[in-house]
Amino acid sequence: MILLNPKQHSRQYKDERSREIMLKTIDFFERKGKQKLKEDDRNRVWYEDFLEFVKENELFYNLLTPDKYGEENCRWDTWRNCEFNEILGFYGLHYWYTWQVSILGLGPIWMGNNEEQKRRAARLLKEGSVFAFGLSERAHGADVYSTEMSLTPQPDGTYLANGEKYYIGNGNIAEMVSTFGKMADSGDYVFFVANYSHKNYELVKNIVNSQSYVADFILHDYPITGADILSRGEEAWDSALNTVNVGKYNLGWASIGICTHAFYEALNHAANRTLYGMKVTDFPHVRQMFVDAYTRLTAMKLFALRTADYIRSASAEDRRYLLYNPTVKMKVTTQGEEVINLLWDVIAAKGFERDTYFEMAARDIRALPKLEGTVHVNIALILKFMANYFFNPQEYAPVEKQDQPVNDDFLFNQGPTRGLGKIRFHDYRAVYDSYDLPNLSIFKEQVALLKEFLAGATPDADQQRDTDFLLSLGEMFTLVVYGQLILENAKIYNLEGEFIDQIFDFMVRDFSEFALTLYSKASASEAQMKYLMAMIKKPAVDAGRFAKIWNETVISLKDIYEMNP
Numbered sequence: 107m108i109l110l111n112p113k114q115h116s117r118q119y120k121d122e123r124s125r126e127i128m129l130k131t132i133d134f135f136e137r138k139g140k141q142k143l144k145e146d147d148r149n150r151v152w153y154e155d156f157l158e159f160v161k162e163n164e165l166f167y168n169l170l171t172p173d174k175y176g177e178e179n180c181r182w183d184t185w186r187n188c189e190f191n192e193i194l195g196f197y198g199l200h201y202w203y204t205w206q207v208s209i210l211g212l213g214p215i216w217m218g219n220n221e222e223q224k225r226r227a228a229r230l231l232k233e234g235s236v237f238a239f240g241l242s243e244r245a246h247g248a249d250v251y252s253t254e255m256s257l258t259p260q261p262d263g264t265y266l267a268n269g270e271k272y273y274i275g276n277g278n279i280a281e282m283v284s285t286f287g288k289m290a291d292s293g294d295y296v297f298f299v300a301n302y303s304h305k306n307y308e309l310v311k312n313i314v315n316s317q318s319y320v321a322d323f324i325l326h327d328y329p330i331t332g333a334d335i336l337s338r339g340e341e342a343w344d345s346a347l348n349t350v351n352v353g354k355y356n357l358g359w360a361s362i363g364i365c366t367h368a369f370y371e372a373l374n375h376a377a378n379r380t381l382y383g384m385k386v387t388d389f390p391h392v393r394q395m396f397v398d399a400y401t402r403l404t405a406m407k408l409f410a411l412r413t414a415d416y417i418r419s420a421s422a423e424d425r426r427y428l429l430y431n432p433t434v435k436m437k438v439t440t441q442g443e444e445v446i447n448l449l450w451d452v453i454a455a456k457g458f459e460r461d462t463y464f465e466m467a468a469r470d471i472r473a474l475p476k477l478e479g480t481v482h483v484n485i486a487l488i489l490k491f492m493a494n495y496f497f498n499p500q501e502y503a504p505v506e507k508q509d510q511p512v513n514d515d516f517l518f519n520q521g522p523t524r525g526l527g528k529i530r531f532h533d534y535r536a537v538y539d540s541y542d543l544p545n546l547s548i549f550k551e552q553v554a555l556l557k558e559f560l561a562g563a564t565p566d567a568d569q570q571r572d573t574d575f576l577l578s579l580g581e582m583f584t585l586v587v588y589g590q591l592i593l594e595n596a597k598i599y600n601l602e603g604e605f606i607d608q609i610f611d612f613m614v615r616d617f618s619e620f621a622l623t624l625y626s627k628a629s630a631s632e633a634q635m636k637y638l639m640a641m642i643k644k645p646a647v648d649a650g651r652f653a654k655i656w657n658e659t660v661i662s663l664k665d666i667y668e669m670n671p
């Protein structure tokens with residue numbers, strides 16, 4: 107089984123320490139128990155216990171210090187960080203959040219060339235500190251060009267920092283807050299570190315109403331020297347975007363963790379509940395919802411895992427991860443919402459109960475598509491790759507599963523963020539054509555029609571400026587990319603054909619839905635509508651396949667996991 111089951115941990119690691127980190131973390135939460143987990147959530151208790159556990163076991167130190175700056179077992183290894191993300195999401199998004207914003211805060215430090223600050227960060231990690239990423243500002247949202255935080259040069263060669271940052275996780279305790287701003291004289295971008303405990307750092311308040319601390323802070327004539335500066339100019343800009351590249355991938359894993367725990371809880375409830383003399387899971391629509399939830403969740407994980415292979419093998423010559431990464435961010439996280447919607451429709455009232463994990467899941471799953479770049483921002487990014495993806499493929503050496511215990515050096519050396527439209531991809535048709543399955547064949551017809559649509563009824567200049575039109579088109583293109591990496595990983599994980607075909611049952615339905623949405627847009631032309639109508643297709647029905655998956659794969663998960671009380 108590909109889903110995480112903390113009570114039967116089965117993920118393979120090539121070193122003992124990685125496995126130990128995962129098992130210890132699971133043990134921490136299982137010892138804490140569901141009741142206390144929920145009580146802390148309800149009362150918005152600061153997660154001191156978790157931070158203490160992280161410190162005692164040097165977890166962030168091992169997981170987030172590149173090998174060059176740490177001792178034995180320290181490395182930035184996306185293979186193991188994936189699962190750590192997943193485990194934290196599985197037990198609660200707040201625990202994941204303090205880890206996530208530490209990753210973001212460390213990005214500009216490891217990417218910069220300030221060796222002294224790198225050594226300081228490694229020391230602080232060993233001492234159990236967390237980190238913060240001060241990019242967002244209250245007035246500017248996604249528009250980081252308009253950043254107002256400024257550094258004003260002083261006659262003695264130092265600087266004074268002034269400005270406000272808003273929505274900054276860990277901004278209440280981080281000794282190194284990586285802060286993005288502009289030079290007051292030249293307007294050049296700059297990243298520098300500020301310390302929450304300095305008297306000129308005003309912690310205004312926690313903006314959110316939760317266990318996490320998401321800070322509004324102001325720097326008032328905060329003194330900065332050259333030693334505090336991480337990067338300047340284009341390098342500072344690139345490290346802001348490249349840090350987000352590293353971080354946004356994790357949001358998919360938080361969704362996967364949340365959905366997995368919610369899935370077990372929902373299945374246990376429904377399968378053990380009797381209505382009208384039968385189990386809730388005997389209703390055909392309930393079976394449909396569970397099979398859909400399970401296949402969607404498995405697809406989310408297959409895609410995210412495969413993306414890690416491309417992240418870990420990336421280089422200046424192979425930047426394909428820049429397409430797969432925003433796809434994790436936008437597609438995996440919105441699929442997470444879909445999974446929770448399906449499960450909630452099954453368990454209904456139970457999903458509101460204060461003692462369930464589900465109640466938190468239903469609230470928290472909404473965050474992941476919205477933060478660190480909205481779905482729209484990521485689709486806009488994904489669309490930049492569409493022309494080369496469909497019409498200009500290139501040969502690459504095959505990328506194997508990347509589970510080797512090494513440091514991911516390239517992540518902190520990604521280089522300039524320009525030239526996305528020039529990135530080329532291996533031909534998606536190769537993996538699609540390597541299967542012969544009924545739903546996959548239908549999906550391939552839909553994809554072929556989409557390609558014909560792009561070539562034969564190309565969106566006109568107005569449509570290419572109309573983000574509403576483009577976003578729907580982007581959803582359809584994303585599905586093609588999503589299916590491709592799912593299929594690649596289905597081979598690596600030896601998934602059965604019937605199960606893959608069940609995944610493509612929902613893929614066909616989703617494609618049809620997006621085609622109908624685009625068809626209904628005001629500006630869709632007659633020629634475009636004709637193609638789009640042809641793309642609306644029904645999946646291949648196979649009652650035997652469905653029953654087999656329900657019996658052997660889905661309902662068999664009943665009672666295999668329940669969090670300790």
Ligand SMILES: Cc1cc2nc3c(=O)[nH]c(=O)nc-3n(C[C@H](O)[C@H](O)[C@H](O)COP(=O)(O)OP(=O)(O)OC[C@H]3O[C@@H](n4cnc5c(N)ncnc54)[C@H](O)[C@@H]3O)c2cc1C
Binds near residue numbers: 242273274320477479
């Ligand atoms: C709980 C929480 C924690 C956070 N933690 C941090 C943190 O630690 N550090 C940090 O720096 N920030 C943090 N943020 C900020 C978060 O990343 C931003 O809120 C987010 O990136 C988007 O900004 P916005 O929500 O203000 O939306 P806006 O930028 O105001 O967007 C408004 C609308 O415009 C659309 N839009 C904007 N730009 C584009 C575009 N280019 N193409 C298409 N559509 C577009 C958006 O999709 C959205 O629908 C956090 C926010 C929250 C709520």
